[in-house]
Structure formats: C-alpha cells, structure tokens
Amino acid sequence: QSVLTQPPSASGTPGQRVTISCFGSRFNIGSGIVNWYQHVPGAAPRLLINNDHQRPSGVPDRFSGSKSGTSASLAISGLQPEDEADYYCEAWDDSLNGPVFGGGTKLTVL
Amino acid sequence: QVQLVQSGAEMRKPGASVKVSCEASAFIFTDYFIHWVRQAPGQGLEWMGWITPNSGATHSAQKFQGRLTMTRDTSINTAYMELSGLTSDDTAIYYCARRWNKSFYSFDIWGQGALVTVSS
Numbered sequence: 001q002s003v004l005t006q007p008p009s010a011s012g013t014p015g016q017r018v019t020i021s022c023f024g025s026r027f028n029i030g031s032g033i034v035n036w037y038q039h040v041p042g043a044a045p046r047l048l049i050n051n052d053h054q055r056p057s058g059v060p061d062r063f064s065g066s067k068s069g070t071s072a073s074l075a076i077s078g079l080q081p082e083d084e085a086d087y088y089c090e091a092w093d094d095s096l097n098g099p100v101f102g103g104g105t106k107l108t109v110l
Numbered sequence: 111q112v113q114l115v116q117s118g119a120e121m122r123k124p125g126a127s128v129k130v131s132c133e134a135s136a137f138i139f140t141d142y143f144i145h146w147v148r149q150a151p152g153q154g155l156e157w158m159g160w161i162t163p164n165s166g167a168t169h170s171a172q173k174f175q176g177r178l179t180m181t182r183d184t185s186i187n188t189a190y191m192e193l194s195g196l197t198s199d200d201t202a203i204y205y206c207a208r209r210w211n212k213s214f215y216s217f218d219i220w221g222q223g224a225l226v227t228v229s230s
Contacts, residue, residue: 045207099157
C-alpha cells in the first residue's frame, strides 16, 4: 500500500483534458513539494513536473501541476495518444528520510 | 550527455545475492544523491534507499534494512546496489536515479533499469 494515494486508472479521448489526483499527509506533501513522473513500460521514468508545478525543459505545456495542502493534481490537456502511460506522484517524507510514491495511475487514451 | 547507465539483466536463485551497477557520466557524481527504486511486475515504483557518493553515507527504507547494501566507487563514477536473501518477490526492474538533495528536489535523471529475475 503506497503512502501517497492515486486513482489506479484514468482515461480520455484525444483532445480531452484529464486530471490525476494525489493525496498525502502533512509529513510529505504538506511539508514539501510534489513531483510527477511519466513511465512508459520498458522505458525509464521521466520527470514531468517538479516543485509542484514546474515543467522541466522539453515537457509540453499541455502538462500542468498544482498543489493545495496535502493533495496535488496533474492535468493533461489536449490529450494525445502518446500520453498513454503510467503517472506517479512523489514527495519527500521527513518521517522516513526518503521519498514516497503514489501507487501510479494508468492513463488510457481511448 | 548527462546519463546514468546501469548493468544488464541478472538471473538468480532464491537465497542468492545480486549486485547492480549505475555509472554516471557528464555530471559531477559527488554532487548528487543516488537513489535506488524498483518496480515489480504489475506494481508501482518502490523506493529502496539512497547513497551520497561524496561521503558514502547511506539510508535504506525499513523494508530493506539488513538486506540492502549500497556502495560507490568515485574513481569510476559508479554506484552499486547489492540485495541479498533474494526471493521471488524481489523479481523487479531496478532503477538508479539522481537527486540533488532531499526535500524540494526531484529525480531528474534515471538509469535505464536492470531486470533482476529470481527463480529456482
């Protein structure tokens, strides 16, 4: 059971907007930042959003992140077939002296 | 090119140990923490532990304490993860990833992963 809680699945049609939620606690999301990773099976995870809402170089602006209190969300607008992947939220947990991940959300583009 | 390159796939029998390497290139190895994260079949990402190459200090998730050994060789910019007492539950892809520091940072570079299969 993951420390951060995400829905196991999400879906949308091309062009739609989807959001993925991530719930934590005051020990992780509530006391630091949230990062999001995109993971296509067979490839290495890719940093998608860092510091709650910042996009690393090369990440399309269709991806956006937000945080409020002990929860965060990832939004993907203008959904494209290549967005089909697993998405993970992550935050540092001071009580564990290590990062914690959400269980992952499998995004299907219908 | 900034990258982490890991060793190849391994197969072990239950009870054995496995050692995976992670070689850093095009960045200052000792400036970062190197973390180990694994993904078992059908499961999510699971953090295992970190090593700071500068001092060699390590910290493991409680689940792996006593079984996980992380080391580094700064002369060749390589970190190692050794897991002992393997069971079939340890069958997974093992990733290394770099992180500048603890809170307020992220895993910005990942290795390509190393598949470890544990089977009799």
